[in-house]
Amino acid sequence: xxxxxxxxxxxxxxxxxxxxxxxxxxxxxxxxxxxxxxxxxxxxxxxxxxxxxxxxxxxxxxxxxxxxxxxxxxxxxxxxxxxxxxxxxxxxxxxxxxxxxxxxxxxxxxxxxxxxxxxxxxxxxxxxxxx
Amino acid sequence: xxxxxxxxxxxxxxxxxxxxxxxxxxxxxxxxxxxxxxxxxxxxxxxxxxxxxxxxxxxxxxxxxxxxxxxxxxxxxxxxxxxxxxxxxxxxxxxxxxxxxxxxxxxxxxxxxxxxxxxxxxxxxxxxxxxxxxxxxxxxxxxxxxxxxxxxxxxxxxxxxxxxxxxxxxxxxxxxxxxxxxxxxxxxxxxxxxxxxxxxxxxxxxxxxxxxxxxxxxxxxxxxxxxxxxxxxxxxxxxxxxxxxxxx
Amino acid sequence: xxxxxxxxxxxxxxxxxxxxxxxxxxxxxxxxxxxxxxxxxxxxxxxxxxxxxxxxxxxxxxxxxxxxxxxxxxxxxxxxxxxxxxxxxxxxxxxxxxxxxxxxxxxxxxxxxxxxxx
Ligand code: SF4
Ligand code: FES
Numbered sequence: 001x002x003x004x005x006x007x008x009x010x011x012x013x014x015x016x017x018x019x020x021x022x023x024x025x026x027x028x029x030x031x032x033x034x035x036x037x038x039x040x041x042x043x044x045x046x047x048x049x050x051x052x053x054x055x056x057x058x059x060x061x062x063x064x065x066x067x068x069x070x071x072x073x074x075x076x077x078x079x080x081x082x083x084x085x086x087x088x089x090x091x092x093x094x095x096x097x098x099x100x101x102x103x104x105x106x107x108x109x110x111x112x113x114x115x116x117x118x119x120x121x122x123x124x125x126x127x128x129x130x131x
Numbered sequence: 132x133x134x135x136x137x138x139x140x141x142x143x144x145x146x147x148x149x150x151x152x153x154x155x156x157x158x159x160x161x162x163x164x165x166x167x168x169x170x171x172x173x174x175x176x177x178x179x180x181x182x183x184x185x186x187x188x189x190x191x192x193x194x195x196x197x198x199x200x201x202x203x204x205x206x207x208x209x210x211x212x213x214x215x216x217x218x219x220x221x222x223x224x225x226x227x228x229x230x231x232x233x234x235x236x237x238x239x240x241x242x243x244x245x246x247x248x249x250x251x252x253x254x255x256x257x258x259x260x261x262x263x264x265x266x267x268x269x270x271x272x273x274x275x276x277x278x279x280x281x282x283x284x285x286x287x288x289x290x291x292x293x294x295x296x297x298x299x300x301x302x303x304x305x306x307x308x309x310x311x312x313x314x315x316x317x318x319x320x321x322x323x324x325x326x327x328x329x330x331x332x333x334x335x336x337x338x339x340x341x342x343x344x345x346x347x348x349x350x351x352x353x354x355x356x357x358x359x360x361x362x363x364x365x366x367x368x369x370x371x372x373x374x375x376x377x378x379x
Numbered sequence: 380x381x382x383x384x385x386x387x388x389x390x391x392x393x394x395x396x397x398x399x400x401x402x403x404x405x406x407x408x409x410x411x412x413x414x415x416x417x418x419x420x421x422x423x424x425x426x427x428x429x430x431x432x433x434x435x436x437x438x439x440x441x442x443x444x445x446x447x448x449x450x451x452x453x454x455x456x457x458x459x460x461x462x463x464x465x466x467x468x469x470x471x472x473x474x475x476x477x478x479x480x481x482x483x484x485x486x487x488x489x490x491x492x493x494x495x496x497x
Contacts, residue, residue: 003146004228004236009294011467016201020291023339027465030458033400034482036408037452041490043411044444047435048496051428058426062416070412074405081401087340091357094276098269110401118406125410128433129425291465325383334386337461360390367387 022083029080032073085110135160137211138218139169141181144229151229154178155218160211166219167195167206170233183233190347193283197233198222203288203345224288240284243300246326247308252319264316277310277355279348286342286352298331302342302352305333309355312362328363336360389457389480396454399447432497441494449487456483 009016014024039061046057060066088110089103137160144151156177158169167185174181185195188207195206200220211219227235255262286302287293293301300308308327312320327333336356343353370376414422424430435441460479468475 004230005144005146005151007223007225007227007229009225009291011465013291013294014466019341019344020339023341027337027458027462030455030462033404033451034455034459034486036404036412037448037455037486040407040411041448041486041493043431044435044490044497045493047428047431048493054428054431061412064416067413067416070408074408074413077400077404077408080397081405084397084401087338087357090343090351090354091338091361093358093361095269095273100272114402114405117402121403121406121410125425125434126421129421129423129430295465295467328383328387330384330386332384334384334390337465339465360387363384364387364391364394367383367385368391 025076025079026083029076032076033080036070036073036077081114085114137169137215139173140218140220141170141173141233142220142222143181143232144223145231153220160215162212164211165207166197166199166204166209166211166214166221169211169219170206170221181233182231191281193281196224196283196285196288198225198288203285205283205285205347208347224284226288226290226293227284235284237284239297240282240287240301240304243304244282244307246300247304247311247323248319249304249307249311251311251314251317252322253316254318266315270315273315274310274313277306277313277350277352280307280310280350280352281348283347285345285347286350289341289345291339291341292335292337296331296335299335300327300332302346302356303350305336305359306350306352306355309359312359324363324366327359328366333359333363389453392450392453393457396450396452396457400451400454403447404451435494435497441497445487445491445494448490449483452483452486452490453480456480 014020042057043061046054085107089101089106092101092106094100136157139156139158140153141156142151143154156173158172158177161168165188167188170181170183171185174183183195183197183206185207186192188195190205190208193205196203197206198204198221199206199209200214201222203224206221221233223229223233223235227237227240230236280303282303284303290299290302292299305327308323311317312323333356336353338353338357340353343349343351346352410422411426415426425434435444456479460475463470463475463479464472
């Protein structure tokens with residue numbers, strides 16, 4: 001009799017090796033990014049209320065334990081950034097107007113963009129804080 | 132003959148003899164042996180009942196794919212020396228139904244290949260069978276990478292989405308669809324896109340990317356699928372914004 | 380089979396959100412929640428009650444923040460949806476979708492309201 005055996009990868013596929021696990025971490029960055037977005041949304045909410053309420057929330061956000069969380073979230077956010085930039089050349093069409101764009105160029109451009117946006121944001125906030 | 136030996140732990144399954152088991156074989160070690168050589172040694176000198184597929188033993192036919200120490204690999208390209216001191220665990224490709232020992236059922240895969248019409252489609256074919264369709268090196272370069280596939284199915288064994296959705300067309304077939312869609316001589320793009328722009332086409336894929344990691348021919352099916360997604364999204368909005376446009 | 384998918388709608392928003400998340404979220408975390416508590420004067424002063432109101436003073440700034448937050452929320456929720464599916468979450472796929480994009484929509488709408496009230 002013909003009785004084929006079922007050997008499909010189950011839900012634990014991401015534990016099979018290191019590269020699966022890195023992909024799992026990449027997908028998990030979304031949980032930390034969502035958490036930071038919600039915390040920021042609440043900061044905007046408190047900004048619309050009186051100074052005391054706002055500062056109480058800000059001090060919670062800046063509590064040492066929360067800062068530890070922010071640093072972990074930052075590590076995950078950077079993993080999203082790096083993994084996204086590194087796979088972008090594969091996800092884009094190989095040719096633009098009949099020419100191959102070198103992957104290193106695409107990756108470099110993205111990191112340049114990241115640096116520019118980050119610097120602008122820093123300067124803007126520091127400027128408002130200093131004046 | 133060398134004195135060194137290496138242990139092979141081979142997956143055995145015979146539907147009539149109960150569940151699967153692992154069977155150990157001691158085979159001689161040779162510097163230049165690949166796992167397939169070791170399996171053939173078992174078959175020829177130790178246990179003739181072991182079943183597995185192979186043909187070219189040079190990475191061209193794509194029939195010798197198995198899990199070698201848990202990773203999908205062409206056994207004719209996986210050197211025994213890279214797995215010293217052993218043991219080497221040899222299993223059939225995961226995600227496929229196992230027929231017997233190391234032999235898997237490839238019918239589902241063959242059907243998926245069929246779905247994407249992996250051949251040049253011409254509207255005008257009936258008119259002139261002797262017509263030539265010229266192509267520039269630049270046009271060839273657009274799809275060449277995606278045409279290197281040998282249908283070894285390693286990418287299907289590496290894909291967690293295949294393990295979850297039986298109908299998912301999967302890496303090799305989607306890369307092949309892209310290979311023909313990007314071919315300047317082809318006119319079947321719209322028909323293929325009807326298939327690959329379904330959920331069970333490209334949209335089940337979450338860019339795990341392991342298919343491209345294991346591919347022995349550097350086809351990069353994961354890249355092909357993401358490029359198709361970009362085209363799919365553009366096409367989706369085109370259809371949304373111009374519902375009156377007629378499409379064959 | 381099932382006909383052409385509507386996934387491109389969500390996927391395209393996801394990709395735009397991915398780009399924004401990649402270039403903005405690290406800086407956002409540093410600026411709002413790390414530099415201040417580490418005692419960097421300018422950044423601490425930017426997040427006093429007056430400071431944040433100054434930051435949000437221009438309506439163009441508020442508009443940009445609202446759009447960016449909405450798209451990053453879609454990015455994160457879309458990815459969480461697919462992570463849940465890839466981990467074989469024992470829920471109907473439709474329900475996971477409603478939960479995911481519902482959350483993203485809630486974040487987008489609430490952010491818009493909060494920004495309007497500053
Ligand atoms: S795409 Fe690569 S791994 Fe997949 S079947 Fe083709 S050659 Fe094998
Ligand atoms: S035997 Fe042909 S590819 Fe390995």
